[in-house]
Amino acid sequence: MRRSGARICYRWAAQEHVGQFSQADVENGFRLYRANCTTCHGDNGDGVPGIDLRRGQFRRASSDADLIRLIANGIPGTAMPPHRFVSADLAGLVAYVRSLRDFETGAVALGDAGRGQKLFEGKGGCAKCHRVNGKGSRVGPDLSDIGAIRAPDSLEKSVVDANSAVLPINRSIRAVTRNGQVYRGRRLNEDTYTVQIIDEQERLISLDKTTLREYTVVKTSSMPSYKDELTAEELSDIVAYLHSLRGVK
Secondary structure (H helix, E strand, O other): OEEEOOEEEOOOOOOOOHHHOOHHHHHHHHHHHHHHOHHHHOOOOOOOOOOEOOOOEOOOOOOHHHHHHHHHHOOOOOOOOOOOOOHHHHHHHHHHHHHHHHOOOOOOOOOOHHHHHHHHHOOOOHHHOOEEOOEEOOOOOEOOOHHHHOOHHHHHHHHHOHHHOOOHHHOEEEEEEOOOOEEEEEEEEEOOOEEEEEOOOOOEEEEEHHHEEEEEEEOOOOOOOOOOOOOHHHHHHHHHHHHHOOOOO
8 A cells, every 4th residue: 555645545456356365465364354353343254234254245345445445444434443554464454355255165075174183183293293272383383273264275285285385484494603503493583684483393593694604495395295195085174174273262
């Protein structure tokens, strides 16, 4: 979003479907929605009478540009306040709202979530790296709300081909200090001067980039492919379990 006096210019007017947004946009929007919107709209987007975000039912919006204006400006005389979000956050919120309709549909067959949880914690060994609702490892990304921010087909793709689905912020880092100390771990945060990682022992490490002689972002995922490790039924079960994880109990 760019401000010029009282005028607001939006650069997403032509984006009218979620396929034009990245998964990173959707995940950022989910976190913003959880923090700012659920009190009124609810977790499923149907908390306001006459409005159902999951089904795309709005009173005053038909396009992405309309949604952006509503979020930014609010609706006078109603409980919808204006929000001072930066452009990336506005894009994320719209991406998440648009993606809500896709979470319950798709060509992926969902199996039994209960069996999927047993596979996740047992045969799959997923809890050795991932954490769900406070249980498991912090080495990999926390999956407690993954079902709310990824559609079933995206979840299945992550299980069978993690390299195609890993987000940049979740990529591993290899850093070597000037005195030869080597650090490896999943990137948690990064800015111009520092990077924070969590290593294989689940230790949080903050590195000053000026002390490094090597800094490499590993482009491949440390997660193995389960394409040949799970039967078709087991894959549908574990995707069903991941899809059931919404972060809210």
